[in-house]
Amino acid sequence: MTTKLVVIGGDAGGMSAASQARKLLKDDLDAVVFERGHFTSYSACGIPYWIGGAVTDRDALIARTPAEHRANGIDVRLRHEVVGIDLDRREVVARSLSSPGGEIRESFDQLVYATGAVPVTPPWARERGAGVFGVQTLDDGAAIHAWLDSADFEVRRAVVIGGGYIGVEMAEAMVQRGLQVTLLEKSPQPMRATVDPDMGALVHEAIEKQGIDVRTDAHVDGLDLRDGRVRGVVTPAGTLAADIVVLGIGVRPNTALAERAGLPLGPTGGLVTDLRMRVCGDDGPIDGVWAAGDCVQTIHRISKRAVHVPLGTHANKQGRVAGINIGGGYATFPGVIGTAVTKVCELEVARTGLTSAEAEAAGYAFVTASVESTSRAGYYPGAAPMTIKLIAEKRTGLLLGAQIVGRSEAAKRIDSLAVAVWNRMTVEEMTALDLGYAPPFAPVWDPVLIAARKATDAVHAAG
Known part of the structure; x- marks a missing residue:
């Protein structure tokens, strides 16, 4: 029996869900994707670098074109905006933005809501x-x-x-x-x-x-x-x-359509889902309705609070999870820890876990430790300064968060710190991490290890 899947939104979350479900169900899936824009599966994070000239070809930001999706059996309809969802009749109402001429009604067995976010x-x-x-x-x-x-x-x-x-x-x-x-x-x-x-x-x-x-x-x-x-x-x-x-004031979940349809929103304004990305109300999952990407809220693994963290990394993972489950498999999305990196010209900025304000709001007593070091051995050409700050729980030394500001090769050190936060390591455990060393890549004491030692001292001093 063929399953009819309708996806609202043709970027990271929506297309990941459709592609994964199609991969599993093959010709037993009839997938239709409505996208109000001109593009699918693109890197929104790359837009500033295209505008600034670091990326010269706009199409380099597009991972997969509508034609490629159609060749894989997904009916992508560009410049179509969904204006209504009827859960009782199991159908969506859409209209063409390029050739007005009435409404289109499309029935569904499974619905993925992946409308992203809108600017504040x-x-x-x-x-x-x-x-x-x-x-x-x-x-x-x-x-x-x-x-x-x-x-x-x-x-x-x-x-x-x-x-x-x-x-x-x-x-x-x-x-x-x-x-x-x-x-x-x-x-x-x-x-x-x-x-x-x-x-x-x-x-x-x-x-x-x-x-x-x-x-x-x-x-x-x-x-x-x-x-x-x-x-x-x-x-x-x-x-x-x-x-x-x-x-650049910020974004909020694009959930006006979902709210009109009676789908449940959380305190962040994002759709509420379970671990399998099923939209959930007070009585449990809503049959056949899924959500992924910047329109949903998720759980922060450290604060245990509902958060809205609009990043393409999360959207792709959530869409994949929804698609696997629609396709008859089993997958879950376990939450986020807020890892992110960016750059301002030569300066790199990164964070993971909780900031001091977020740790305080979550009820933690904590200590902080900051260190200044270099990205390579000080004598090696190209060594650049960086500052690392760690936030650790006062009594246990649990790593709650980390931040990095520096230059060449600084920001990606946040990944080792993100792994430590994700796996609930203490700063004392981190002091023994077996990190790679060679003068072109790091000092003999990597800045992460120096910061962990200083944070461990702070935890011990705090008693």
Whole structure:
């Protein structure tokens, strides 16, 4: 008997689910994917690097085209927006965005909700003029690229609003394009939600050294829109001239459609799922309804709290889990620990586990330890400085979180720390880790080991 699968959203979570289910069920699966944009299976994380010029070919960001998915037996329908879900009739209602002409109704046995996230848009940004952009989809990236390449006028000044991941990455992209860049952040330091204030201060300093005008504790009152396009950003301190404005304020789960259908949302605004990625209400899983990606909430393995961590790594894993289960197998998604890396020009930033504020909110008593070291042996050419900070539970020494700010080859050291957090290691256990050593790659005492020793001393001193 053929299973009818409908997927809402054609990027990481949705296409991973459809592809995995198709792999298992083969011709016994009839899969239809509705995608409102022009692309499928692309790297949204790569958009700033395409805009900045590090990646020269847009199509390099696309892992698999709609044609490739169709060749594998998945009916991908681009520029189709799902506007309704009828759980009782087991069907979705969609409309074409490219050729309007009525509604399309598609029945399903299994439904995957994978609509991703949408940018947070404050009231002052809702009156859109040309030249004001969010950065959420490859369509957004294409629009920014076209605006920067416009022959109608010269784009010289950029204002990026928001100092989180997308904000600092887009600020770098604008610098790489030769623009004069101002970064506005409402908190005292950039990346405030990502790293502790002392580590954020290092990020702040490094961003300014790239020629970016960083303004913290900044507030925006509105946009100066004239002749149909943006001319500036209005702040209490005056209006900042701008030929392009990028909104990097954050994202929220794209769950308005799910809410209208009566699907359960959690405290983060994301869909509630079980370990198998089945959407769950108070009475348990909803038959045949799955969700994956930035539209869902998940559990943080250290704080045990519901969190919304919108990353492509999680979306792909969650989609794969849903697809395996739809295909008759068994798989689970065990939660997240918030591991992430980014860069601002030559500066690398990484974190895993909990920040100090998150550890405190979760009820932990903890100690912290920070060390400065180098990425290679100090005498080896190219050795660059880095700072590592560890957060450990006060009594047990359990590693709760870690942060790294540094230069060449610093950020990926977060992976060994992520493994330690994931496996609930103590900082004392970490001091004996058998990490690789050779002068071109690390000092004889790797910075991770030095930080673990210092954190162990802090735990012992705290009694």
